[in-house]
Amino acid sequence: MATYKSIRYNTPVSNGGSRVLLAETTASSSATVSFTSGIDSTYKEYLFTFTSVHPATDDVKLTFQGNAAGESGFNETITSAMFRSQLDEGDSDSNLLYNAAADQAQGTAFQQLSDNGLGNGNDESMSGYLSLFNPSSTTFVKHFMGRNNMYQKDSYTNDNFLTGYFNTTSAIDEIQFKMSSGNIDAGTFKLYGVN
Amino acid sequence: MPRYHNINGVKVQFTAEEETARDAEEKTWADGQLNRDLLSLRNKRNRLLAETDYLALSDNTLADNMKTYRQELRDLPTGLDTVEKVANVTWPTKP
Numbered sequence: 001m002a003t004y005k006s007i008r009y010n011t012p013v014s015n016g017g018s019r020v021l022l023a024e025t026t027a028s029s030s031a032t033v034s035f036t037s038g039i040d041s042t043y044k045e046y047l048f049t050f051t052s053v054h055p056a057t058d059d060v061k062l063t064f065q066g067n068a069a070g071e072s073g074f075n076e077t078i079t080s081a082m083f084r085s086q087l088d089e090g091d092s093d094s095n096l097l098y099n100a101a102a103d104q105a106q107g108t109a110f111q112q113l114s115d116n117g118l119g120n121g122n123d124e125s126m127s128g129y130l131s132l133f134n135p136s137s138t139t140f141v142k143h144f145m146g147r148n149n150m151y152q153k154d155s156y157t158n159d160n161f162l163t164g165y166f167n168t169t170s171a172i173d174e175i176q177f178k179m180s181s182g183n184i185d186a187g188t189f190k191l192y193g194v195n
Numbered sequence: 196m197p198r199y200h201n202i203n204g205v206k207v208q209f210t211a212e213e214e215t216a217r218d219a220e221e222k223t224w225a226d227g228q229l230n231r232d233l234l235s236l237r238n239k240r241n242r243l244l245a246e247t248d249y250l251a252l253s254d255n256t257l258a259d260n261m262k263t264y265r266q267e268l269r270d271l272p273t274g275l276d277t278v279e280k281v282a283n284v285t286w287p288t289k290p
Contacts, residue, residue: 023203031198031209031217059228095242101234116231181224183198 019047019192027184029056034176035191041136043193048130048175050148050189057182058120059153063110064130064177066142068170075108076172080164084115089155099160106167110178114160117152125187126150128160135172142166232281233272240268243289260290
């Protein structure tokens with residue numbers, strides 16, 4: 001059998017897209033974290049990452065909403081769906097669940113990114129990302145997809161999968177994050193444009 | 196203590212109107228804790244029931260201890276009318 005020590009391609013294989021960091025902020029006892037600039041027609045996809053997000057209040061959830069260009073208030077109409085997989089540290093309860101409490105059907109509430117029960121213990125936090133597609137389109141609704149892992153109270157790992165769309169043909173140019181209650185005690189939020 | 200936005204990295208204090216609105220949001224959230232906890236409990240209870248559903252099929256005779264276990268699971272939320280009671284609930288042991 002021949003052993004190949006290298007493979008040469010005629011075209012680069014690394015050009016599948018790249019991220020451009022547009023903004024970065026660190027939450028510090030912040031009631032909200034907002035990105036109100038940089039979301040425009042430059043990129044077809046915008047990626048928010050949030051790392052080691054720690055709530056000030058125990059047993060909460062991280063949420064987000066958008067604001068359409070020229071409007072006020074984070075209150076766009078959302079249709080969304082979420083499911084999660086879960087396992088406790090004692091390995092006694094594993095499950096996969098459609099999270100009916102997290103979805104919205106033409107709702108205007110802040111959309112939850114995580115499940116309920118995000119803990120505020122010293123070593124408890126959540127990390128993940130949210131993608132927003134073609135937010136400047138004035139033709140289509142604005143799709144989003146999110147995934148994150150969180151420490152949930154009672155020592156569970158929660159893997160949350162979210163999809164949905166802002167049901168508007170207006171451009172979305174602002175996004176805000178906040179906890180369901182209390183401040184975002186700490187955490188890094190980044191906004192990337194995706195080529 | 197005043198609340199602050201982090202807007203593009205800039206700290207901006209809530210207006211009085213925003214404080215009032217956030218107070219109301221947080222009260223609604225706090226008031227909903229019992230319902231959230233009961234939902235979580237019922238989700239787990241339903242999973243545990245589903246684990247033994249196959250034993251309750253019509254072509255199988257359910258053992259008495261399994262019958263008791265499943266009934267205790269179904270009855271578990273009864274009387275849980277405070278957050279503390281939900282937190283301290285005792286789960287039945289699977290036979």
